[in-house]
Amino acid sequence: MWQVQANPKHILPVIVFAQFAGTSLWFAGNAVVDDLIAELNLLEMFVGFITMAVQSGFIIGTLVFAFINLADRFSPVKVFLFCSLAGALANLTAIWSTNFTEIMFARLATGFFLAGIYPVGMKIASDWHKEGLGKALGYLVGALVLGTAFPHLLKYSGSSFSWHSVIIGTSILASFGGILLFLTVKDGPNRQKNSNSKIEVRAILELFKIPNFRSAAFGYFGHMWELYTFWAFVPIMLAYYLATNELESISISLWAFIIIGIGGVGCAIGGHLSLGNRSKQVAIVSLVISGLCCLVLPFLFSAPIVVFLLVMLIWGIFVIPDSPQFSTLVAQSSPSEYVATGLTIVNSLGFALTIVSIQLVNLIWSANSNPMVFLIMLVGPVLGLLAISRYKQEVNEYF
Numbered sequence: 001m002w003q004v005q006a007n008p009k010h011i012l013p014v015i016v017f018a019q020f021a022g023t024s025l026w027f028a029g030n031a032v033v034d035d036l037i038a039e040l041n042l043l044e045m046f047v048g049f050i051t052m053a054v055q056s057g058f059i060i061g062t063l064v065f066a067f068i069n070l071a072d073r074f075s076p077v078k079v080f081l082f083c084s085l086a087g088a089l090a091n092l093t094a095i096w097s098t099n100f101t102e103i104m105f106a107r108l109a110t111g112f113f114l115a116g117i118y119p120v121g122m123k124i125a126s127d128w129h130k131e132g133l134g135k136a137l138g139y140l141v142g143a144l145v146l147g148t149a150f151p152h153l154l155k156y157s158g159s160s161f162s163w164h165s166v167i168i169g170t171s172i173l174a175s176f177g178g179i180l181l182f183l184t185v186k187d188g189p190n191r192q193k194n195s196n197s198k199i200e201v202r203a204i205l206e207l208f209k210i211p212n213f214r215s216a217a218f219g220y221f222g223h224m225w226e227l228y229t230f231w232a233f234v235p236i237m238l239a240y241y242l243a244t245n246e247l248e249s250i251s252i253s254l255w256a257f258i259i260i261g262i263g264g265v266g267c268a269i270g271g272h273l274s275l276g277n278r279s280k281q282v283a284i285v286s287l288v289i290s291g292l293c294c295l296v297l298p299f300l301f302s303a304p305i306v307v308f309l310l311v312m313l314i315w316g317i318f319v320i321p322d323s324p325q326f327s328t329l330v331a332q333s334s335p336s337e338y339v340a341t342g343l344t345i346v347n348s349l350g351f352a353l354t355i356v357s358i359q360l361v362n363l364i365w366s367a368n369s370n371p372m373v374f375l376i377m378l379v380g381p382v383l384g385l386l387a388i389s390r391y392k393q394e395v396n397e398y399f
Helices: 011-023 033-040 046-067 076-096 100-114 118-128 133-157 164-184 201-207 211-244 252-261 263-273 279-299 305-318 322-332 336-367 371-388
Strands: none
Touching: 011 076, 011 118, 011 133, 011 164, 033 046, 033 100, 046 100, 046 118, 046 211, 046 336, 076 100, 076 118, 076 164, 118 133, 133 164, 133 252, 133 263, 133 322, 201 336, 211 252, 211 279, 211 305, 211 322, 211 336, 211 371, 252 263, 252 305, 263 279, 263 305, 263 322, 279 305, 279 322, 279 371, 322 336, 322 371, 336 371
16 A cells, blocks of 8 residues: 655745745835835825835736746746845845835835745645645745734834834845745655646636636635735724824734734634635635624724724734635636646736725825725625635536
């Protein structure tokens, strides 16, 4: 009888840590956005533009890397290392930026190299985990969440230092993560080198004709409409609550880290609950609860601080666990030869939607600081639920 050889125990923890370290670059600019606005004499609405720059860079990078088959032609571990170092360097250039254009380019370049960290990290994990991939992806998305939140913790910890310390700290962490992965993890045993694979436009159109694929994709789009807008505006919601109630009793940076970072716990739990073909159920529960939080929060800016923070924490927990589950459903509903194409195009379109959502909320909030504007995010969970409810889990004719 053949026995399946277990993976070395350090593999997944190292990949998860490297993913956390690399993705700490994502919101490094957002954590110090108030300092950038003051130092560079920018408009208050800059928060939307700095987030848009990273998202745009990530979309461009994802598509470029997919079209040139970077992670197929070359070792994914080496690609991760290069992008971690390059992303760290791009992140550092923010320190020397002197105007709006330069800081936007610094964040755009950072987003571009994140396309070689987040998706490639998931590919490395899939090359090592032929079984239990859903749980592994849950941990990896959890690492993304903690990485996204980490700059806020750095900002809080180094509140007596210049904002430069946040940028330098995240760059050092990302570099260390890439080097650690390179030194301790090899390309996985399930990796199949394929220099001829490419995204086919015809295949994209055919994929969206598949009912289950379409359902999972549009469910993901609804999820993404809400997710990054929520993360981008968490500090602003906290600041508005404190100003409205004339309070100074809590640290915005610390609570932004907690509210965003607690989603990592939700991802890990969601990954375990999804075992046994329950990805759809996990996604539905996440969308329902995050949607309810979005619905009630605009009415809680005068509520006691314990109530306000509790709803924000619940929202932070449930806004993200559906992400790896939607990726799983997209992969399961794609023909085996087009799984990579399906994941890439859905991922790219989802991040493109985040730009629209963030900018829409940003523009309206800048013109009229009314908490009701946050109800715009509710469109995502509602449409996501309508889409994923049509997913027929028992139908899987492509494997």
